[in-house]
Amino acid sequence: EVQLVESGGGLVKPGGSLRLSCAASGFSFSTYNMNWVRQAPGKGLEWVSSITSSGNNMYYADSVKGRFTISRDNAKNSLYLQMNSLRGDDTALYYCARITPYGSGSNYRDSWGQGTLVTVSS
Amino acid sequence: QSVLTQPPSVSGAPGQRVTISCTGSSSNIGAGYDVHWYQQLPGTAPKLLIYGNSNRPSGVPDRFSGSKSGTSASLAITGLQAEDEADYYCQSYDSSLKVVFGGGTKLTVL
Numbered sequence: 001e002v003q004l005v006e007s008g009g010g011l012v013k014p015g016g017s018l019r020l021s022c023a024a025s026g027f028s029f030s031t032y033n034m035n036w037v038r039q040a041p042g043k044g045l046e047w048v049s050s051i052t053s054s055g056n057n058m059y060y061a062d063s064v065k066g067r068f069t070i071s072r073d074n075a076k077n078s079l080y081l082q083m084n085s086l087r088g089d090d091t092a093l094y095y096c097a098r099i100t101p102y103g104s105g106s107n108y109r110d111s112w113g114q115g116t117l118v119t120v121s122s
Numbered sequence: 123q124s125v126l127t128q129p130p131s132v133s134g135a136p137g138q139r140v141t142i143s144c145t146g147s148s149s150n151i152g153a154g155y156d157v158h159w160y161q162q163l164p165g166t167a168p169k170l171l172i173y174g175n176s177n178r179p180s181g182v183p184d185r186f187s188g189s190k191s192g193t194s195a196s197l198a199i200t201g202l203q204a205e206d207e208a209d210y211y212c213q214s215y216d217s218s219l220k221v222v223f224g225g226g227t228k229l230t231v232l
Contacts, residue, residue, distance in 0.1 A: 046223065050221065104155060105155060112169070
């Protein structure tokens with residue numbers, strides 16, 4: 001069974017930093033692209049960042065580019081999101097999700113974790 | 123403002139059929155990128171419902187179906203059940219913004 005377990009969320013002041021982790025199990029982690037998707041309280045889903053299976057290529061939403069860094073450790077079956085210069089509008093539940101390639105580039109997310117809550121407030 | 127537009131809410135009585143639209147543009151759905159749908163039950167993580175416009179993952183009832191035409195896609199739910207009450211999101215790819223989600227549609231079963 002595929003399992004994705006996020007951790008590392010919490011309360012942080014504006015301008016602060018936080019590192020999220022996602023522990024994967026039940027599948028061959030090193031062969032899948034992975035991503036982070038967030039959901040602000042009462043709002044919809046927003047793609048944050050993706051990373052290829054090898055870790056060589058990373059992609060970011062404009063809203064987090066230059067502040068967030070996605071990475072992975074295939075030996076530890078883990079995905080990370082380093083978040084710096086946090087702002088109030090970064091407050092959200094952050095989901096780790098597995099990507100399955102499909103068609104001409106529109107990949108889908110077939111497994112999701114339960115999320116970890118990040119609250120940015122003074 | 124989401125790149126993909128969905129109605130904020132839809133409703134239907136048990137047993138009825140409802141549809142949820144997902145409208146994009148020539149830089150995403152209209153460019154040929156596939157559309158995927160997710161169901162988010164209250165207080166839970168999203169779950170893949172439809173992939174590749176019209177394909178159901180194992181375990182998803184055939185009451186759920188998807189289609190795509192031009193710059194839009196649709197999710198149809200037939201034989202509506204109380205357990206279908208949830209938020210539904212479409213997702214595709216945009217040549218400028220990369221991965222894009224719709225704003226979500228709240229389905230209420232009357």
